Amino acid sequence: MSSLLEVADLHVNIGGYQILQGVSLAVPEHAVTVLLGRNGAGKTTTMRSIMGYVRSAAGEIRWRGERLQGLRPYQVARRGIGYMPEEGHLFANLTVQDNLAMVARKSASYESRLERALTLFPDLRIAWSRRAGTLSGGQKQMLGLARLLVAAPALMLIDEPSKGLSPGMVEVLAGALSVLREATTILLVEQNFRLASRVGDHFSVIDEGRTCLSGSMEQLVARVDWQQQYLGLTATREEV
Amino acid sequence: MTRHTRQFGPLLLILVVVALVPVLFGVGGITNLLEQVFAFALFAMSYDLLIGYTGVVSFGHAVFFGTGAYVVGIFLAHSGGSSGGLLVGTCVALGMSILLSLLIASISLRIRTVYFAMITLAVGQTFYVLSGSQMLQPLTNADDGMTVPLPVWLTHDRPVYYFSLAVLVLCLVLLRLFVRSPVGLVLQGIRENEGRVLTLGHSVYRFKSIAFVISGLMATVAGILYVIAQTFVSTGVYDVSISLDVLLMTIIGGIGTLYGGLLGALIIIVAQTEFTNLAGTYPIFGRYTILFGVLYIVIVRFMPRGIVGTILESIKRRSGQEG
Numbered sequence: 001m002s003s004l005l006e007v008a009d010l011h012v013n014i015g016g017y018q019i020l021q022g023v024s025l026a027v028p029e030h031a032v033t034v035l036l037g038r039n040g041a042g043k044t045t046t047m048r049s050i051m052g053y054v055r056s057a058a059g060e061i062r063w064r065g066e067r068l069q070g071l072r073p074y075q076v077a078r079r080g081i082g083y084m085p086e087e088g089h090l091f092a093n094l095t096v097q098d099n100l101a102m103v104a105r106k107s108a109s110y111e112s113r114l115e116r117a118l119t120l121f122p123d124l125r126i127a128w129s130r131r132a133g134t135l136s137g138g139q140k141q142m143l144g145l146a147r148l149l150v151a152a153p154a155l156m157l158i159d160e161p162s163k164g165l166s167p168g169m170v171e172v173l174a175g176a177l178s179v180l181r182e183a184t185t186i187l188l189v190e191q192n193f194r195l196a197s198r199v200g201d202h203f204s205v206i207d208e209g210r211t212c213l214s215g216s217m218e219q220l221v222a223r224v225d226w227q228q229q230y231l232g233l234t235a236t237r238e239e240v
Numbered sequence: 241m242t243r244h245t246r247q248f249g250p251l252l253l254i255l256v257v258v259a260l261v262p263v264l265f266g267v268g269g270i271t272n273l274l275e276q277v278f279a280f281a282l283f284a285m286s287y288d289l290l291i292g293y294t295g296v297v298s299f300g301h302a303v304f305f306g307t308g309a310y311v312v313g314i315f316l317a318h319s320g321g322s323s324g325g326l327l328v329g330t331c332v333a334l335g336m337s338i339l340l341s342l343l344i345a346s347i348s349l350r351i352r353t354v355y356f357a358m359i360t361l362a363v364g365q366t367f368y369v370l371s372g373s374q375m376l377q378p379l380t381n382a383d384d385g386m387t388v389p390l391p392v393w394l395t396h397d398r399p400v401y402y403f404s405l406a407v408l409v410l411c412l413v414l415l416r417l418f419v420r421s422p423v424g425l426v427l428q429g430i431r432e433n434e435g436r437v438l439t440l441g442h443s444v445y446r447f448k449s450i451a452f453v454i455s456g457l458m459a460t461v462a463g464i465l466y467v468i469a470q471t472f473v474s475t476g477v478y479d480v481s482i483s484l485d486v487l488l489m490t491i492i493g494g495i496g497t498l499y500g501g502l503l504g505a506l507i508i509i510v511a512q513t514e515f516t517n518l519a520g521t522y523p524i525f526g527r528y529t530i531l532f533g534v535l536y537i538v539i540v541r542f543m544p545r546g547i548v549g550t551i552l553e554s555i556k557r558r559s560g561q562e563g
Contacts, residue, residue, distance in 0.1 A: 051439065073439060089439070090436075091436065151441075
């Protein structure tokens with residue numbers, strides 16, 4: 001299976017600290033790759049480096065063979081990489097409609113993509129004229145995902161979409177991610193291992209700024225010792 | 241009642257009343273005052289596009305207003321007040337405005353907002369000094385300013401009034417369409433958070449430049465309306481106080497509303513005129529800028545969305561409660 005995105009030995013320094021010290025990962029096409037790791041391991045910094053928000057000190061980020069470093073974030077986005085950060089991805093004072101309309105140079109398929117997004121997230125149709133800032137946490141995540149669906153990038157970078165959501169909303173989110181994965185390739189940062197294992201095909205674990213383990217999600221699910229060693233999971237927590 | 245009727249009904253009513261002013265009150269003092277209001281209302285709306293919709297602060301927006309007034313003034317003065325002079329002058333002024341805004345954008349829009357504001361202030365002051373310089377005296381009449389003859393069809397008060405009103409309404413409609421367009425939405429996104437707009441694949445610099453060019457064009461048209469209303473132009477049109485006045489009009493009316501500029505211009509121009517008249521009898525009113533300062537503080541403190549913004553917000557809240 002060919003890789004859309006390849007990150008090789010990525011190093012990033014921020015404010016004199018070495019945040020990433022050798023992150024490597026490959027994101028295969030038409031699959032969900034989950035980036036796992038403890039808090040502060042460097043998962044979000046990896047995402048921001050790919051998007052061009054953070055300058056790398058060494059290593060390579062290649063998109064379909066093209067080096068991404070040196071491009072501005074909007075140029076990275078135009079190459080077909082959509083990004084939904086952990087929080088603050090919406091325009092709070094604009095309506096749901098406006099947040100969705102902003103993504104696109106409208107194409108012939110825009111209306112059908114919009115319709116698909118609204119079918120997947122019917123709450124957004126009801127909240128169509130409401131300001132995004134007034135939505136609930138779950139609705140905000142739905143709007144962020146709907147915007148990605150409307151933009152239809154070749155790769156979606158999604159950073160901790162389940163953070164702060166109720167168990168019910170996490171279920172809705174899992175369903176939405178399952179639909180998204182049929183349409184595109186996803187690189188997902190997710191702390192909720194249960195969700196990650198449900199939607200993921202592949203995984204990479206980052207620990208202290210380095211990639212320490214990669215493979216198929218099936219392997220990780222089968223290896224409780226890996227889960228304990230690299231993710232700090234206990235059997236009890238996994239079952240929750 | 242449909243949403244459009246609710247939204248545009250009051251505006252249409254105001255437009256009808258304003259259009260009837262010359263019929264009801266005759267021409268002269270009140271129509272001359274309103275012609276000034278029309279010019280500054282358009283100027284304030286052009287500024288609102290920049291500060292209210294894009295989040296870019298300029299302290300030298302008078303450079304566009306002044307260019308519109310001066311260039312058309314020069315062409316009219318040197319063509320003996322011909323329609324051709326007005327037409328060519330307008331085209332040259334708009335062309336200069338585009339070039340000037342692109343030039344300023346290219347050197348200053350990539351940097352932080354505060355430096356952009358400083359650069360616009362410097363450019364504005366440069367034009368202020370240039371317009372009064374002896375070197376350009378044959379063109380501008382330097383510090384003395386110049387009287388501007390108008391084409392025959394604009395030599396009476398009523399045609400000038402309706403011409404100014406028609407241009408204002410046309411520009412308002414165009415601005416309204418612009419801010420509701422996909423480009424306008426991206427500009428509003430930039431105002432909220434530039435980083436998020438980048439994530440969507442939009443070049444912030446390009447969109448800010450578009451906003452700056454459109455805003456500059458509208459301010460130039462405002463300057464043209466001003467010179468037609470005043471039939472006189474002087475270095476004052478480039479003065480930084482004009483930029484500050486329009487900032488005050490926009491903030492009092494309500495930033496990010498467009499219509500706020502109309503109300504802000506009405507309040508400030510009428511107040512300036514009335515205070516100046518009163519100052520003849522009561523010199524204290526000559527210090528009206530102090531009152532404007534107090535008004536500015538009160539609005540920013542208690543109505544940060546301005547008058548129109550606060551009203552719109554309250555209507556929205558009430559309709560939300562009813563719904």
